[in-house]
Amino acid sequence: MVQVFNHEALLRARIELNLTQEQLAAAVGVDVRTYRRYETGAVNDPTEGFSVRHPTRRRMIERLSAELGLPGDELLIPRPTPGPAPPAAPPQIEPPRALAPEPTSPDAPPAPLPPSPPSLRPLHVHALQRARHFVGRDAILAELRLWVDAPRPEPRVLTLLGVGGAGKTSILEHLLAELGDAPREGGVFVWSFYEDQRIEAFLSEALRYFAAGAAFPPGERLLRLEETLRAGPPHLLALDGLEVVQAEGGAGRAHGEIVDPLLRRLFCALARGLGVARALVTSRFALADLDPWTGQGSRGLPLSTLTTSEAALLLRRWGVHGDERTLRDLSATSGGHALSVAVLGSYVGGLLGGDPAAVRAATLADAALDDPLARRLARVLSAYASALPPAERDLLARLSLLPAAAAPDALLAMIHGGGDLAGAMLGWGPAELRRGLGRLERLGLVFTSPAPDPRYSTHPFIREHFRALAPPDAASTLLQRGPLAPGSISTLPPPPPDPLASAPRRAPRDPASLDLHEALLHQLLDAGRARDAWDVYTRSLGGFTHLGLVLGEMSRGARVLRAFSTIEPPTIAPPTIEPPTIAPPTIAPPTIAPPGSDDPQNLPDDLPPLVRAELAYERGLYAAALGDLAFARRCYEAHNTLGESLGASIHLTTGLRTLAYTERLAGAFSRALHLIDASIALAEREGYTSHLTRGLALRAILLHDLGEGAAAAQGFAAARAHGDRLAARRGLWEVERMLALGAWQEAEEATRSVLHQSARLGWQGHTSHAHALLGRATLERGDLGAAAEHLTLARQWVATSGEVEAALRCHELAARLALAVAGETPLDGAAAGSTLARATQEAEAGLHLATLCGFAPARTRLAILAARAALPRGAAIAATAARAALASADPGDAWGRLDALSWAGALAQRAGDPAAAQLLQQAATLRAQLQ
Template sequence: MAQRFNHEALLRARLELDLTQEALAASVGVDVRTYRRYESGEVNEGGFSVRQPARRKLLERLGAELGLDPADLVIEAAPEPPPPLAPPEPKLFRPEFVHTLQHAPFFVGREDILAELWAWVEAPEKREGPGVVALVGVGGAGKTAIAERLIARFGDGPRPGGVFVWSFYDDERTEVFLAHAVRYFAGAEAPAGERLERLCAALGSGPPHLVVLDGLETVQAAGGASRAHGELEDPLLRRLLISLARGLGAARALVTSRFLLGDLAPWADGGARTVKLGPLSATDAERLLRSWGANADGDALARVVRASGGHALSLAVAGSYAGAFLGGDLCPLDPLDLAEAARDDPLARRLARVLSAYAAALPAAERDLLARLSALSAGADEDALLALASASPRVAGALAGASAEVLRRALARLERLGLVFRAGGDPPRFSSHPFVRDHFRSLLTVAPSAVQAAMTPPSEGTLIFAPRQKPRDASRLDALEEVVRALVAAGKATEAYRVYSQTMGAFSHLGLVLGEMSRGARILRLFGETTDPASPATSLPFGWRLSLLYERGLYAGALGDLVFALRSYAEHNRLVEGTSETSHFITGLRTLAYTERLAGALSAARAHASRSLLLAESAGLSTHVTRALALHAAITHDLGDVSAAQAGFARLVAMGDARVARRGLWEAEHLLALGELSEVVEMTEANVAACERLGWAGHAAQGHVLLGLAVADVDPAGAERRLSAARTWVAVSGEVEMAARVHELAARIALARGALFEAAREALTGERLAEACGLALFRARLFALGLEVALARGDEEAAERAKDAPRRVLAEDAWGRADVLHWAGLCLASAGDAALAQRYLEEALATRERLGHPGQDATRRALRT
């Protein structure tokens, strides 16, 4: 039977003894290059034999040094694999137009931009150039028209990379976008909590995919107390675009927005590019007017061009109006005063005067049709419009009783005038530009909700505020979300919040059970700022305003937007401080401290936990005392005051507090860091069992991760079972803290098994997730783990990452800093940078000795060798 060298056993033994490749090579008397051939398995190429005396002696020396039987280093080789199959044909993708972008009948003045974009998406080397290009300009500048012309060039035939088109004007639900995109690029469904990760993996798999996102300003903040102008309001979308800017294979994203993408500013010099659309030149503006039917001398054309400011949509509508109703004569447009502008958006708002003239000139049926069509952001098909025509005359207006033929003629005329366009679908839907939609919606004499109700069939069942069964079906949730939206728009904020909290189940059902984090966050945004007197939130009862702010923080924290979560909790605490709601204030302080801990603001976190503890003690609230004390002890541990942390946990034991839920998990993390593995396993197994009985799935998942980390080195199969249980929760909730923990455990298991490529991938994915979400503590841990894996792989680039290790970890994070500096020192030593390696290892040793770190002996050995 053929033999092979057991390089996995060699690697595992070296790591268990915390030896470098250089140290072990020196101790057995070979150069490090020879040693690496054994550890990598390269010596197995062409078969492995121990007949050579020098090889037998080397195996004996390795066994003696590592405490292994030399016979364990030589095992039977697996049978020869069958000949490789022919490589599969590369998958081809047909473009997926989930939404149809509005086509500009006359495309003028943006040809150079279009040519640059085409060269970008069709470049021979797809990995060069920015991953994200943003077309930014005022509404009506032509952003969507450029994107539509670009994707039209692809046609609808199969191609090596996918083309996926989504319009946030039609549907601003990020979770629905992710579900469609995963299905298209990955070819499979994915649970809510895994969609973003699956999508990033599919986009990064190699093919030159293109994602087109139109109307991004609908999911960007307009600026206020909570968010900066242009900040993406959905953290999942922000993480996707950041990943694309960093680089996901050959994948690209083209986005259009009225606002600059501030979230991508760090990548402005490479991974992200902004193309700002200015006004059309005088020549191009005149060409556009003539294309739409304007027929005038040069002076008349020039006057309209100057008045419009070169705004593409204003020019198109003015030309269309002159061609349709004025015989091409532009002179009557002068009294419309195109130069009159609103305060906030001069170019875009000049359009209102022309649209007012248009509305007056249109026949009543066409005007009312366009106004009612504008009540639905996604447009409507013929059946919906026929249902509207059958509604009461008050709702249908001049369309009352209209036949299908009348509707078709009216739609065709509005389409020729450029006021509506076919939005795709089967049967086709009709929609309009957002500015046209906004203007004609203002002409409605009834509430938009009445028009929507007439156009769409009623949802099944009767809405009650406290149903026996909370809704789970997506269509039912969509209907209820529209009810909330309509009630807020009608000024009935209290009724709207009751639908969210009682009918939809609020965070405890939407977030924790269904994983509908994006939906919950989006619904709460409808209520606006609690600090704005004109906002719907200010009309809510006091207790509901507190809940709104607190649950905003819960959704944001789960989605990985720690900055917004901290703002929400801080505002919650300002609102409740000094009131009789002491327990709410104590909880708010503790949750603020918990989130600050994740973000790495450890001193601030300890201060808030201390205040929460003092208030709970003075109020005699024993449950709050134990929770605040446990969190305070955990933060004290992070700061490196191990004796104070031990005293805090000992006080909890003396109080008779059960080690259940987070209180027990925090103490287990403390013990795990100190190497007390058997105690961690014993107490956490009991904790997990209790949490599962109580239905606390998130706590149970964290316990599974701790159990996996405790046994990964000695029982990778058992750790894998724990990993699977934790992943189940992440798939449901998408909670980023747990996702980072899962990546850490997965990397640790892969390292124990010698699957170094997988370990490196998991560590890097987790580190990037932590960085994108501001999880400073996890970023340090995963960075250290990545260095450990890189050292085991002999990665030549590890030393470059290791050089700036101190910058990558917070000074307050004692445990993270000690581990990062230890592994950075070893990586630098392996690369021959002895001076910097010694400096890092000396600091690591000093910190590890102060902490009582179980790895301090390994650092001492590294300094000696």
């Protein structure tokens, strides 16, 4: 009997596991081309079927069986007997990268709970500071216990709010200690942003934990994590210190806004509902991004200060003597601030013999200051520092110099370095270091992670105070000995003369090297060497050209450049060069933001003005790629203001054009046209031919967006008259117009030319854009298989970078493809329902992303696709959704309005709505205007 390889079973299993062809090929150890031969059935010989006599084929079957959980007899089956030819199989559509949100209507029935997967042990990526003596907080702990154990908690995101040192981390740690480390139905993932602010590392670790060790490319991690949480049991994310990645307000950012777009999107998804997952967060700031879900999806839980009785009890547990009134009077000087009371108790009980009379309480109170609690704590810490033995004070100061929790070997390496780095610890060995750390831990000044790999850290308030006690030479010496990556336990290398002298000249690619370079850059900034830090970013890390365009490390690049924001705002000198005489759009000077803000113009004084402009511009590039269009606009405006003041016309030309491009993504077409006109005028005046052609092409597509077809055609012709050709992004803009006009073949030919050039030059973003347009062109001429292949290729860059603009194109193409498969391919009821469900998932996932990030034209297109996919649920439902999409369409988006009018009319007609005729007539009128 002849046997064949069951490629259909392989395809079903891969899609059920939500794997791409690339991922499964890598899992079984073959290249994608080889894998595709198995999935398409090309390995089956027409005569002999599939032979397993070759050991390579046997190993392949074994690996596929193990990876997919399929028995061998399902992959190798007897050849079917000949019969009537079956209908052609529908083209494979990649599984959606994000699922549709849960229904938010209060009348909607709750979705059934997912089946229980294997239990998970809690994962403490970072140790949280444990309160040596914990008192009070009974009511809040009782509320938190009920919330953690609730099958479907409301809210999904709960934030413990309080000033620094109020006890937020201690409460969270106490609750987690009660939960224990035994396996649970839902996982518990503990992360401290105090210890590691790298969002890409957070997403990677969380996904590895919740998805049972699965590894995904950076651009896929957020959506894969959302999918995993949505489909899983009652997982808990315990996240400490969120304020370090939140804005303090100013420069257009709301107070408490999460500065990283990926983390912001995760929290918004959690608040909307990701299955039964929940997040418990500590922060000094309320989560401004979650205001739309306040009450149901998100809630802040403010912490009160300790009562006088609780504070007195805490002092007594620290060994302070005296009657109840004496202890209450002493605790009153700290205002019930939990950390202040604890440090005061440790100071009096540990260093003053427990005698409250030995401390002058009056010096601890200063209610007239703006931040009395912090000032009181600072006074206690100053007294503490004076009373500590010199070696222990130096140990705490050196520990505070390190960027994150430190292992003993890193501290020993500092001691062995001698000089200011060792300080009073000179001559200490491992035993003395253990005793010193143990004493500081007993005093509550440091805390440690559990053995066998203990690491030591301290509260951010204590770290900031004692860091200032280290001599400046100690920080400089630490800098020269090389960067310490977050969580590094390696010993410090011998010091080179200068860390920049040994910096590699080839931009790194592996995450470990990138981490080390980033740590070096932060240390240079801490040492006041902003220009050297900029050199590390541009030369060693390669700037946006390498970090963004090649590696897709958008979050890292945005974080690195955010570190250049200064504590004190710089003084901006008036321009010494007359600005261009053209009439550019009015660019209001950015408002100088308060200290510590995320203002793109709030940069170190020692950076030259032109470098400041370049830095602001590159911040905008990262922000736009991550979907933060509002902040990207502010960055480009800051760049343009500096460029204008310096008379740097070529920078201003580029900045105006890039800002116009960004405004187009946001749907502000008239504003974009005003900006690009200014850019073109400047390019013409200065003779920048290449910039002129790019500007003319962008102006032409903007005119097309606005419905001015003849002017758009003239604009593209003008660009070609200046020597331009269909190339790069400007060539793809002209293709977009061809597709809108129905010139499918012409669009396909032009796109392939751009694709060839982009692939040859390594422009992955342009390549993804080209594949998305090719997918649309081949879809429109009926080649569904080719469209599916182009979708897969377009998504490769999205998987690498997570670029939102590219992701939205892929969601749109995937939804269109699924609708085409359901409408044009013979499918049984179950397959048709699955395909339409995929169209809904793709459209709604893209719609949510476009709405959250402010991509208005994409939002309109995806809303219409979601309405079309809703037709099987009822014509009235689909028509209502289409009318909502029409209502939200921007009046200036002529082609979006045409799409919305056409489908709103068609679906209203299906629903028997008398308004259908009017809608269709409006669509016909607009279509005639657009020719």
